Amino acid sequence: MAYGFDTLQIHAGARPDPATGARQVPIYQTTAYVFRDAEHAAALFNLQEVGYIYSRLTNPTVAALQERVATLEGGAGAVCCSSGHAAQIMALFPLMGPGLNVVVSTRLYGGSITQFSQTIKRFGWSARFVDFDDTDAIEAAIDKDTRAVFCESIANPGGYITDLDAISAIADKAGLPLIVDNTSATPYLCRPIEHGATLVVHSMTKFLTGNGTVTGGVVVDSGQFDWSASGKFPSLSEPEPAYHGLKFHETFGPLAFTFHGIAVGLRDLGMTLNPQAAHYTLMGIETLSLRMQRHCENAERVAGWLEKHEAVEGVTYAGLPSSPWHDRVARICPKGAGGLFTVALKGGYDACVRLVDSLELFSHVANLGDTRSLIIHSASTTHRQLTEEQQVAAGAAPNVVRISIGIEDADDIIADLEQALAKAAG
Template identity: 90%
Template sequence: MPDTPSYGFDTLQIHAGARPDPATGARQTPIYQTTAYVFRDAEHAAALFNLQEVGFIYSRLTNPTVAVLQERMATLEGGAGAVCCSSGHAAQIMALFPLMGPGLNVVASTRLYGGTVTQFSQTIKRFGWSARFVDTDDLDAVKAAIDDDTRAIFCESIANPGGYVTDLDAMAKIADEAGLPLIVDNTSATPYLCRPIEHGATLVVHSLTKFLTGNGTVTGGVIVDSGKFDWAASGKFPSLSEAEPAYHGLKFAETFGPLAFTFHGIAVGLRDLGMTLNPQAAHYTLLGIETLSLRMQRHVENAVKVATWLENDPRVESVTYAGLPSSPYHARVASICPRGAGALFTFALKGGFDACVRLVDNVEIFSHVANLGDTRSLIIHSASTTHRQLTPEQQVAAGAAPNVVRLSIGIEDADDLIADLDQALGKAVAQAA
């Protein structure tokens, strides 16, 4: 389709990046299930390997189906380019890979998804990297955590599991003043509800597994590059600003400008880390994105109804949904997520840990799974599953205390969801009493 900003989101989610197949005329993006691509001649092959020409070499690096998804995600997020990879966790490592090195650190929110906290607090130590966790509501603490070895700030737009909305504008200001990129995980919001680049984010990461695909069929991740960060300004990012030995001294920032991070992510990140998204997964995700706006509208509508009902139920201690007027994050929704506060939140149950376990054991429509963003409504007790590896203090800081259950509200009939929670709460709290 023509490259123009005049199209609306609903049009772009269907058409961006996609064109009729030139060989067959197929209107839907084909699954290019191939490992390699035939070069026109030796000169063409050399130009591709030298990054002098854009094209397809080998599917660990590039694939036509994946390329459509990358262009669509970059368009929907308002970025310059995107790199797809095998999972959301892969996307996080891929985002940090060009920025970090032994002895360097990233300042990260305490409210990140439990798996991300584990990845940042434990696994990245093996690379010689470290993470400094701070409450991103405490802006002075964020500033104090930054030192000469900091290379990025990392947060979520809507935090998993609590559904807290981050003040992205304030975080971007701190990052700008420190000369650092702001990386925002936008999985819970999707670009339909929030576009972090418009609030100053440098990079946006997603788990494509969640709302973007929307049907619980594949795993995938993506990094969207805003194209607005000057990687050569400070000398802190030599992988992007200095000569790359593997490409005869090519400097990514100098050669590719706004697309420096994107090209590095493919030419070095995917080449050497191999965290490749397979074309069939890309195809399923493209199909899911075609209905993203319709689904997100229903997700939000249902979440408001369910959260409101829970807040008024005497068996419930508290609800964290930012879409409720009682939430301390409610005021941020209008500016950060103007189309709604998403469909992910937690509630604290009277009766504590044991009552939470009984609740998840007695739901019928809700599925007890370690996932979110499905068309189906999902439930999990984070403290005993996704956040189990964390200390009690980390669990509380992340919004996953022992008496807390996380909900991902689907697109079913909201009254049916409420009835299911009602009967399961009756069994859980009755036994607790």
Template identity: 85%
Template sequence: MSDTPNYGFDTLQIHAGARPDPATGARQTPIYQTTAYVFRDADHAAALFNLQEVGYIYSRLTNPTVAVLQERIATLEGGVGAVCCSSGHAAQIMALFPLMGPGCNVVASTRLYGGTVTQFSQTIKRFGWSAKFVDFDDLDALREAIDDNTRAVFGESIANPGGYVTDIRAVADVADAAGVPLIIDNTSATPYLCRPFEQGASLVVHSTTKYLTGNGTVTGGCVVDSGRFDWSASDKFPSLSAPEPAYHGLKFHETFGPLAYTFHGIAIGLRDLGMTMNPQAAHYTLMGIETLSLRMQRHVENAKQVAAWLEADPRVDYVTYAGLPSSPYAERAERCYPKGAGGLFTFAVKGGYEACVKLVNALEIFSHVANLGDARSLIIHSASTTHRQLTPEQQEAAGAGPNVVRVSIGIEDADDLIADLDQALTKATA
């Protein structure tokens, strides 16, 4: 497909990165289920290993099926390059890996997926890294949290679980002034509802497991680079600006320019961390992305109807959907996410923890699973599952209190979803 900026989103989600298979003419991207690739000759092999030529060496690093997915996601996000990996959690480590070092920190939003909070507050300590958690609505607190050892700011476009919408432009301005990149997890919004680079973000991560694949079949992650951050503007990012010993002193930013971060993600990140996406997972995700815009439109349409019904129900204390006119973030959602506030939100059930458990057990169409972004409607009680490892204070800060359930609204008939919630609420609050 020719590189043309005039193609619309619906066209790009089907065609970007894909070309007929040169060997067979196959129209759909084949699954290149292979470990290694034959070199033309010894010089070709040496050039690949020296990063003097782009090509395929070993499927831990690069694979033709995965390469199509990387190009497609980068195109949809408006980035210069992308690196796919084995999961969304892997993508977060991959995103931070070129930036961080012992003693460095990342400043993160308090409104994050519980697994991310655990990864940032506990696991990354083993690398000598640390995280500071700040309410991104308090920009002064964000500025104060960034210090000389900060290497990135991290937030979610539409936060899991509560559907909080981040003012990316405002946060990006703070990060820019401090000379550090803003990383946005765009999993819940997808590039159809939000393109973080257009609002000032430097890097984007995805759990491709969710809306991009859209069918609950495979796990995957992706890191996308805007190509706009100047890695050589300071000495904060030596992995990208200083000589790399493993490549005879090559300087990634000097050599690869806007693609420095992407090349580092493959040549160093995938090489040494090994968080590889398998080609079959890439194939499933490519097929899912072909209908992304259609699904997201329906997710948003259904979420608005279900959220409005829940808000009016006396058995419900509150609903957090930013797409409701009553939401404190309604104006921000309209301004920053004009196509909709996604399909993810929470609601509080009168009766607390026990009522939430009864509700989850009584539902028939909604599936009780630890996932989101499926074509099917999903529900989970975050306080007893995904956010269980957090303290009560952290649960409340993340919008996952004991009286709260998270719903990921699917693309079924909205009236059927409402009827299912109605009968389950009756049993839960009887």
């Protein structure tokens, strides 16, 4: 039977515990698992049998979460890890090598820009930043050493919506996987695989968990990419020395990337998600659709109010008819434009600082996707490492604050902004 999203967000990956009948997924707080016998252990280590070896690799609580997120995204499988940043490295790890590059959008979370522009150089990888509204520039940036294309579905911080259909067409033409960070949209608002994405990554810390309690990341594999077609992805298509010459794509087919992520990525990088964090995220996902509906309703109302305020220069929310990306909402995010956007103040940098310091209901934190309304001045925090030119390109100019609208009463959110904007203007 084909279940709807609201049913799957509760039931996917969750079955009554066979030993106790426990209805909620237990927290399997264990490091290791007892093998039936020596033959069973050998089969597990040879990847001839699926099971639990050691919690750096696999854990039943984490496995339930992997199945749930993969199901909601429409993927073949998923690998959970310790954070959203870990998920990005995990996604690139089987694809990249020294001298190779990834073509990425300029509209990314500031930490991702730093990770791609600075940190991955230590692996000998490089990133080419392109305005993803300029499809000619994307095609021009791709060369024989490009191994992936990367963007966000709803970009942090500005709430910009990427035309995933156009980007996936370019990636397909080049024979490259498209990796989409779907953190801000969640699979409730956008399912990138349906728009041609090969891999989907999340910082589960944000909307998926939804309560600001734990960090976590996930890589979802569409199972639809032919890793053996071009010879560009030897980690997946060629013999793996650590497993006696096993070829992941030949052996595991649509689950090649997922198995590689566990058997090599988690084994050697060790970016493991702990079972208690997985449990919190499983519980959070149970109410994902309800929360996202309220996030979107509140964001649309608050953004519309802010757009008319005399102290405001502009609002980036794609759900507003005035947004240049408004026409993408119905096609890419048909259930709503999310709860994230930026606000530019006429008073500039100083007014932004006064606004942040004057709010009472809002929390000034380096997070988003919480049930609570959150705010941050990106130019002085999350995007501080960037040049002003990079800040502007990323949608985090000095006169801009990022707002993540929560699920509180919209009237209370507006009232708090109203009193704080009056102080900021003063």
